[in-house]
Amino acid sequence: MIRENLSGFSVAPPSTPLRLSLSKPTQTRHDEGRAHPAHTPLSLPPPTPKAWSLMTPPEYTYPDGALAFPHRGLVGIAGLAPHEIWFLLDEAEQWVEMNRGAQKRRELLSGLTIINAFFENSTRTLLSFEIAGKRLGADVVNMAVANSSVKKGETLIDTAMTLNAMRADAIVIRHASSGAVALIAGKVDCPVLNAGDGQHEHPTQALLDALTIRQAKRAFNGLRVTICGDILHSRVARSNILCLASLGAEVRVCAPPALMPADIEQMGVKVFHDFDAALKGADVVMMLRLQLERMEGQFIPSPREYRHLYGLTLERLEKAESNALVMHPGPMNRGIEIDSNVADLVERSMITTQVEMGVAIRMACLDVLTRKGRKQEGWA
C-alpha cells in the first residue's frame, strides 16, 4: 500500500529536514518541565522530523501526549497497536542522531535510577541498556545474577519486591522463563521493560530490527522478511513476527520441523522448511542462532548438517532480492547459520547497524516509559 502511495512523489533521503503536519511536534518536549543543570550541554540542535513521517500511513498517526503510548511498561510487542510501535520508532530517531555526534549525553533522566536485573547472561543487551540509560543521564545499576541473592534461593518475586523497595524508576529484566517479566510487572510500582523472557518476547530487539529495516527500506507494507533459524526457542522471532506483521510486512519463517513451534502460522506468518524457497523474493533475511543451551535432546544431527540446509551462504543469498538486507540479532555463530563473507557484506549486512539502533530504541523506551514518573506535560 505504501509503495503505491509512494509512486506519486520522490522520496526524500532520511536526513532531509522536512516539516510536515503529519509529524508530531515532539522536538521540544524533552526540555519541558525539567530544569537542566547549568553544566548540561544543551547545544544540540532540536531533532528534526524524519522523512518517514511522509510515508506514515493513516493508521500510524498517533495522538498527542500519553495517548501515543498508553502502557505502563514494555512487556511485549503483543498488545501494542501499530501506531504505538511507530511512535517508539519515531522517538528513537532523535537518539540515533545524537549517538552519532560527539556529545552523547542528555540529562533527560538525571536523578532517576534504572536497574538492569538480568537473571540470565547477556552481554550486548545489558550493555545496550546500560549505555542507553547513561546517555540519558540516569543512574544505571546492573544486577548480575551471579552474585545476587537469587543464588541463595530467593524467589523471583522477593527479588523484584526488593528492587521495588529501592525505589527504582524503571526496571529492565531478562529472565530465562517465559512470563517472568509480566509476573514482576504486576508486582512493582515502576515501569518494567522486558529485555527477553524465556522463549516469549524480546520487544526492544524487535523494535530495533524494525528501526533498522525502516531506515533502509522506508516502508513495511508488502516487504518480505524471512526469519530463518531456531524459531522454536527464539523470543526474538516471536517479537519480530508480531512487530513486522503488525506493521504490514509479509513474514516468512524457516526452520526444520523440530525447531518450528506448533501452529505458528496462526501468528500470521508463512511457514517454510526449504530455505531456498523461503529466500525467493525476500527483502530482508534475518538469521537466528541455534540455541543449543535451551535444547533438551537432539534437534538437529550436527551443526555442519544444519549449515548444509539452513546456513546463509553467498550462494543462497543470491536467491533473495538483489538488495536484500542481512540481519542477525547476535551472537552469531559464523560458519553455522551465517557465513563470514555474508555477515561482513558492507552494503547489505545490517548486523552492526542493529546494535547501533538498539541503543537508540532503548533510549526511546526508557524516555517514554519514565515520562509519567517525570511528570512530563501531557504524560503525568
Added chain:
Amino acid sequence: MSLHAPLTITNGRLLLADGRIETGSIRCEAGFITALGPDVKPQEGDTVHDARRSLIAPGLVDIGVFAIDKPAFHFGGVTRAALMPDQNPPLDVPARVRFAAQSGKPDFWVHPLAAATQGLGGTALAEIAMMRDAGARAVCTGRRWVGDSGTMLRLLQYTGMLGMTVITHAEDAGIVGSAVATAGEMATRLGLPSAPAQAEPLAIARDIALAEMANASIHFRNVTTAAGLDLVRGAKARGLKVTAGVSPAYFMLSNLAIGAFRTFTHLSPALRCEEDRQAVIAAVADGTIDIVASGHDPRGPEDKRLPFADSAPGMSGAETLLPLTLSLVRDGVIDMARAFDLLAANPARLLGVNAGRLEVGAEADIAVVDTERPWIVNSDKMAASAGNTPFDRQPVQGRVLALFKGGVVVRTKRTAG
C-alpha cells in the same frame, strides 16, 4: 461397635442405587445404612437431621488426590479419597501405606494407592502384595508414566494376578519432556515449552496393549484428548478391563486459560485444545469416562507464584469437584444419577469399598446436597490448604449442606434461606 446414636436423615430426596430419586428418609445404625425409602421414620433415640427437601446422595469418593486436606474434602462432600503415592517419601513400602491408611480416620477415609515402582522411579517393582495387605486399594504409577514397556508389562502381569487395578498417568514421557503446555497457538505465542497432545494416545495405546496381554485391569487417571478417548472407547467395546477418569478442569477449560501465564492453570496433563474439551464432554455423556476426580493438589505461593514453566503443576480441586460436575447435569450432558456414578459409585467400585451408593448394607457415607445453591469460588477463602484453583471468581451451583461419614455427622451448614 459405634458409640454414636443411630442417625436418621428425614425429608430429603433420596438418590437411590438404581438411579431413581425418591422422597423419603434414610436410617443408619453402627455405621451402615439399615433402611431407606418413603416409609422410613426416625426411631426413639435417633439423631435426626432434617434434609429440608435437599438431595440425599452418597458421599463422594475421590480417586487420585495428592494431599489429605480434610477441610477441603469435607467442604466438597468427599468422604473417601485415594491418595496418590507421590508423597514425600513416596508410598512404596508397606509401613507408609499403613500409616497413610489410618491418617484420616475417623471422619475421612484415606485409601492409599501403592507406588508401582520403588521410589516411583519407573524401573524396579515395589512390594505391591505387602502394600495391598497393609491397606493399599490399587496400584499407581504416580505423576509419571512408566516409560519402559517391559517393566510396565511385568507390573500389569503382577497386579493382574493380585487382582489390583493399575492407575496410570497416560503421557509418553519422551514426547512430553519438560513441557508445561500443549503444543498449539497458545503455547507458541506464550513461548512455553510444549508437547503435542498425541503424547497421550501414544501412551494409552501401549498400555491398553500391555493390559490386554497381561489380562490386567488398568485405569487411566486423566484421559483428556479425543484420540485417547477413542482408544479407551475401542478397548471397552472389546471387553477389556479398561476404565478412564478425568478432572473437571478438562471439561471446563481449554488451553486458552493459560493466557497471561496464570500458573493456577498449570496442570498435568496440560490443558488441551477446545476440540479435546468437547470430546471429554462427549465421553462423559456416552460412558467412556467412568470417573470424575478432583486430582486435589493444594499448592501455596512458593510453588505457584513463579513464572509459568517454573511453577508446580496441579490444582486445588476438592471443593469444586461436585459443582463443576453438576454443571454437566444442568447442561443436559448427564443426569443426576450418572453424576454420582462418576463421583461416588464407580470410584468406590474401582477401590473395592462398600460405599458410593445408597443401599441397605452399604457404609453410611452420606452427603446432603443443595444441587441448585449458587456460590462463587474464591481462591482467597477456600477451605483447602491452598487456593490454587483456575476457577477463581467463577459462579457455580451446588453445595454440600451436611456430610456424614459412617453415620456420624462431620459437617453441617445451616444457613438462613
